[in-house]
Amino acid sequence: MKAILLRFGELYLKGNNRYIFESMLITNIKNKLEGESYKFEKTFGRYVIRDYENEREAEIVKKLKCVFGLYSISLTEEVEASAQEIEKYVSTIKVKTSNFKVVVKRADKAFPISSMDFAKKLGAIVLENNKGCEVELYNPETTINVDIRLNKKAYIFDAIEKCQGGLPLGSAGKGLLLLSGGIDSPVAGYLIAKRGLKIEALHFNSYPYTSEEAKDKVLSLAKKLCDYVDEIKLHIISFTKVQEAIHVNCRSEYMITIMRRIMMRIAEKICQQNGLGAIVTGESLGQVASQTMQSMTVTGGVVKTLPIFRPLLAMDKEEIMAIAKDIGTYQTSILPYEDCCTVFLPKNPVIKPTIERCEKEEGFLNLDSLIEEALQTEEVVVLKKD
Ligand code: ATP
Numbered sequence: 001m002k003a004i005l006l007r008f009g010e011l012y013l014k015g016n017n018r019y020i021f022e023s024m025l026i027t028n029i030k031n032k033l034e035g036e037s038y039k040f041e042k043t044f045g046r047y048v049i050r051d052y053e054n055e056r057e058a059e060i061v062k063k064l065k066c067v068f069g070l071y072s073i074s075l076t077e078e079v080e081a082s083a084q085e086i087e088k089y090v091s092t093i094k095v096k097t098s099n100f101k102v103v104v105k106r107a108d109k110a111f112p113i114s115s116m117d118f119a120k121k122l123g124a125i126v127l128e129n130n131k132g133c134e135v136e137l138y139n140p141e142t143t144i145n146v147d148i149r150l151n152k153k154a155y156i157f158d159a160i161e162k163c164q165g166g167l168p169l170g171s172a173g174k175g176l177l178l179l180s181g182g183i184d185s186p187v188a189g190y191l192i193a194k195r196g197l198k199i200e201a202l203h204f205n206s207y208p209y210t211s212e213e214a215k216d217k218v219l220s221l222a223k224k225l226c227d228y229v230d231e232i233k234l235h236i237i238s239f240t241k242v243q244e245a246i247h248v249n250c251r252s253e254y255m256i257t258i259m260r261r262i263m264m265r266i267a268e269k270i271c272q273q274n275g276l277g278a279i280v281t282g283e284s285l286g287q288v289a290s291q292t293m294q295s296m297t298v299t300g301g302v303v304k305t306l307p308i309f310r311p312l313l314a315m316d317k318e319e320i321m322a323i324a325k326d327i328g329t330y331q332t333s334i335l336p337y338e339d340c341c342t343v344f345l346p347k348n349p350v351i352k353p354t355i356e357r358c359e360k361e362e363g364f365l366n367l368d369s370l371i372e373e374a375l376q377t378e379e380v381v382v383l384k385k386d
């Protein structure tokens, strides 16, 4: 019978919490496969999916490859774990390359033949049925794997496909992704979700300085991330009044810095209102003036109760772009758009802002009421995977 064998990795490290991680992973797998018909079995160290509709196989595999916490999968033939049944199936295998190797693994040590001896025996069977084919132990073109598990089944397969890795979504808690329409922040959201952080998102727009299309773009980026995170609650806040106030009252080189500090304060409030435990940004050290060490000190400094996660901090743009392409956000991110940060963009943004100057500039603003007013403009959209 055909079966999909699923492997998970790091969960092994989790000691007594392993049970919680596993149950989250299983729930996430089942959510992802909602609407598919299949049977699920948990056996020691592996999960098995069987009894699915053949024509849905590719789609099921595609969905499983988006589940954080799964490390690899194999499309297998599942047989009873007896020498006779395994040999019977192996004798039907047609090797399509000129050489091969058989690898036997026994998670079930009660299986009466040693892995080496059994691999030799199976190799001989394959040779007999594939005239002209040779055994190649070091660099085989085809590897026939026989994995004998504790559920008294054996799984026979030739390929191991990589999945996302990471930790089950939700196992690290929940956070708020600051999502712009650029390349970086969707990648930051993906990477942090991969470490188990469930995300909501916050977008600031500057309508009418920024267009409806700029907002639609963010909606479609959030929607893309739903391939991995299933659902995103997107908070949209109008930043127009804040920006106008800064533009009128503060020195232009501090414009972006003060904007960022206000964004962070609003983000912290949204976190508090929604039970979110961290702020996530797409900042990368030194990428632009607002992402220097000094800039991050003064922008991060206003957040008092939460950590700020910057998964891209040490990445080059090239590396970030490669991930954006992999996860399918790149094409949307490069569509032309105006970000709220490009409105009133100063010619010479400060590279090494100081706390004292930030506080002085903010003294010209009515901070509390600006933040309060901005929060009043909040619009919430819940995006889901199709
Ligand atoms: P991105 O590609 O994510 O826009 P960027 O390289 O353009 O990043 P900045 O524009 O300096 O960098 O933004 C740094 C981070 O600040 C972004 O990654 C994002 O997390 C946050 N941010 C910027 N603009 C917005 C916005 N309009 N709404 C929400 N968050 C934003």
Ligand code: MG
Residues within 6 Å of the ligand: 180, 181, 182, 339, 341
């Ligand atoms: Mg940007």
